[in-house]
Amino acid sequence: MPKEITKLIHKYLRHDKKFPHVWCPGCGNGVILGSLIRAIDRLGLTKDEIVLASGIGCSGRMPVYVDFNTLHTTHGRALTFATGIKLAKPSLTVITVMGDGDATAIGGNHFIHAARRNVNLTAIIINNQIYGMTGGQFSPTTPYGSHAATAPYGHIEHAFSIAELAVTAGAAFVGRGTVYHVQILDKLIKAAVLKRGFSVVEIISNCHIQFGRRNEMGNPVTMMEWMRDNSVTVEKAEKMPSEDLEDKFTIGILADEEKPIYTEEYDKIRERAGD
């Protein structure tokens, strides 16, 4: 890694605190943390104005390592806490980090309602297609036919597509990236944080320990190669025949709309109520 980038990341870490971290070597979570830090740095936001809130899971451990206002909430509920923080103090930039299970199984209801409600929050969802922390049980994004600790004979349920779910539920901004396409990821996170309204970035990540190993996908490198070979940018996909897109997923910006944001609408309510 180039020296400047490493230095930049170190500017935001809590060095004196709880390192070494809990993640397995090669976990995609570290790549995502780096991307998030670069996005925040490029936006010129101060550490004091950032709130990083997470749910529970390997992904949920991210906030503890960075020097922001950090909140590790309960499983699936990060968006509810974030909603309270944002409405109480709209000047804060509130970013949530969630896992696929966290955001779309136990927290699925909060996720679709946050998208519908359009509070100005950013949801970063690390989709490693598995429950990493608890030992590799299947999640709502585990593909049909794959293996998990609780699907030893092959998985018979069908996966959610998180980004498409977010679009349908009404999120103002939706992007999808991978831990392989880091430059795209940096841009997506930056655009999502900048977006006024509820923004979602789904990030396809590698849990080689709990998902890769069970599904013969190899190590972090081969899993990243899989991401490279199975993704198509939104721009390219538009020009491709749909047969060629089968079994591929799109990356880039899937939705970007202007919608009235909740806090501004609520200001109008205060005027109507005669504050």
Added chain:
Amino acid sequence: MATVMPKKKRSLLQGNEAIALGALAAGCRFFAGYPITPASEISEVLSAQMPQVGGTFIQMEDEIASMGAIIGASIAGVKSMTATSGPGFSLMQENIGYACITETPCVVVNVMRGGGSTGLPTCPGQGDVMQARWGTHGDNPIIVLAVSTVTDCFDITVRAFNLSEKYRIPVVLLSDEVVSHTRETVIFPSPQDIEIVDRITPSVPPEWYVPYENNSTGIPDMAAFGAGYRYHITGLVHDERGFPTQHPEEIKIFTNRLFRKLAQGLHEIQIVKTFMMNDADVAVIAYGSVTRSAQRAVVDARSKGTKAGLLQLITLFPFPERLVDKVLKQCKRVLVPEMNMGQIYREVQRVNQGKTDVKKYNRIDGQFITPDEILGELLLEE
């Protein structure tokens, strides 16, 4: 946050309305809730009044979300509340525990209905007393208060916020269908007579701030997110800096402090009221709406020559053991009427240890306990 008092000096109000006005008077400026009978009026009043005072009302997608949102708002420095009934209270339990462990002030109103599960939505009950104390997992203390009149609804809601702010702990305010839907005249105190307590925020420079400091009071100063004190909040057991720990020594310090901070404040946390207790040799111990019938029964018993008195428990937990003990020592008979099978009765027996004769009287048919029923029990052995 400055107090906002109702515009009129006196009003005819429903209990739920008085709870909403009490919250505003206490400085509550964030409310999140999900509709449920018999608590919905609290949401309705605050949806109208919160924006008038610059506060925020939000209806969330469920009670889990409501509880999460009020914790978030409190962490951002704003006094916050939610209100629900049994089914919603069950859903809130995990996040109530989070508020205990992270020491986040907030007030949770549970307007109790009858029965378990969906139960009896429009009938009163007192079945959630032990759930209020022990509903969340783990072994954490919590404060539980109970209201019996519409005036209580206003006053005790203010006290609930004050205790929550001072001790950095969620406070559960138990009302019930009778209190919440009864209309009574409330005469509001003048603003200068209302005590409003705000959490202590740090005054040290950020680099000196220890967010979960094991100090002498056991209550660390609480910085709001965005106030320049960047720190970590987690439901994992944490050290003084707020970071997860597995060290037995640090775990012990943390857990003990949660209990210690309340133990040191019992004199102001444990609130009771007495009625005709001075010379009483027979007593009723009651809480919530049942207190209303008990009070009447005591007057009637006196007119029949029985020296009856009443101890009303406003604070149910931490259970006011010493104050109850005094009554047990004074009286030859004590009656504990409840709209459950005897949840506080068991607490009274635990304190009693055979000292005196303690009887229970229970109704679980969704009906209110009448004064005559209590009177009958009081006179039974005369």
